[in-house]
Amino acid sequence: MAPYHIRKYQDSDHRSVVDLFIKGLEEHIPTTFRHMLRLPRTHLLLFGIPLILFLASGSWLLALVSNLSLFASLWVLAKYTWKKYIVMCLRTDMADITTTYLSSRDSCFWVAESGGQIVGLVAAVPIMDPLLQKKQLKLCHLSVSLKHRRHGIGKALVRTVQRFAQAQGFSEVLVITSVFQHAALALYQSMAFQKTGESFFTVISKLRKSPMIHLKYCITSALEGDP
Incomplete structure (x- = not known):
């Protein structure tokens, strides 16, 4: 792999950053779909509804069509939360990354560049809550x-x-990630x-038992791996 370096975001990176952001989230749709297929309530729908339709109509074709329709509906539901989050971000912070993340000393947006291409990204923004100690x-x-x-x-x-x-005097770093983002x-x-x-991002997320995982990192005087 070509060597990489990490630098602050520039306006000329916007298209590449957005493309990477969208692709990174959309790749979790198949995992979400497979998770939904394993749920007991899904098994009940996939086997129960076609059976009821067959017993009522005597038509295997109707039962098959109903099953295919259920699979299609599950795929749409698997996409829903990810698409909703993507659209929300593209209309808010990702619409103007410079203003959102680079107009304050307490926030930032970085990209990893390799071979002249954007291959990674991450952002950081302070949590604005006056009640926080x-x-x-x-x-x-x-x-x-x-x-x-894996590099x-x-x-x-x-x-x-x-x-x-650590440099900006924060005591904790918080992150929220989906249960499907295993890596x-x-x-x-x-x-x-x-x-x-x-927590759950949407009602659909709650119904399919796919929570968002909240994590916290406590800043110490010296970070692991630092000299």
Whole structure:
């Protein structure tokens, strides 16, 4: 793999960053679909409804069509939460990355570049809550292109956020990731992030039992791996 380096986002990166952001999230749709197929209530629908229709009509064709329709509906539901989140981000923070992340000293957006291409990205923004007794930084939008994974880029991006948080005087780094983002979840846990809770992005997420995992990293005087 070509060597990579991490730098701050530039306006000329926008198209590449958005493309990588969208592709990174859309790749979890098949995993979500397979998860839904394994749910007991899905089994009940897939076997129960066609059977009822066959017993009522005597038509195997009607039963088959109903099953295909159910599969199509499940695929649409699997896509729904991911598409909703993508659209929300593209209309808010990802619409103007410079203004959102680079107009304050307490926030930032980084890209990993290799061979002249954007192959990774991550952002950090402070959590604005006047009731908080601690300075908390939110890590978001971590993504690495599929063919550049397993080369330490994801870890380097997370470490960049951790060092930024330490330099800016934050006491904690928070991150929220989907239960389907297995590699990201494993990475965070390997880097001393601790699970603090769960939530659901939509009602559909709750129905299909796919929570968002909340994690926290506590800043220490010296980060692991630093001299």
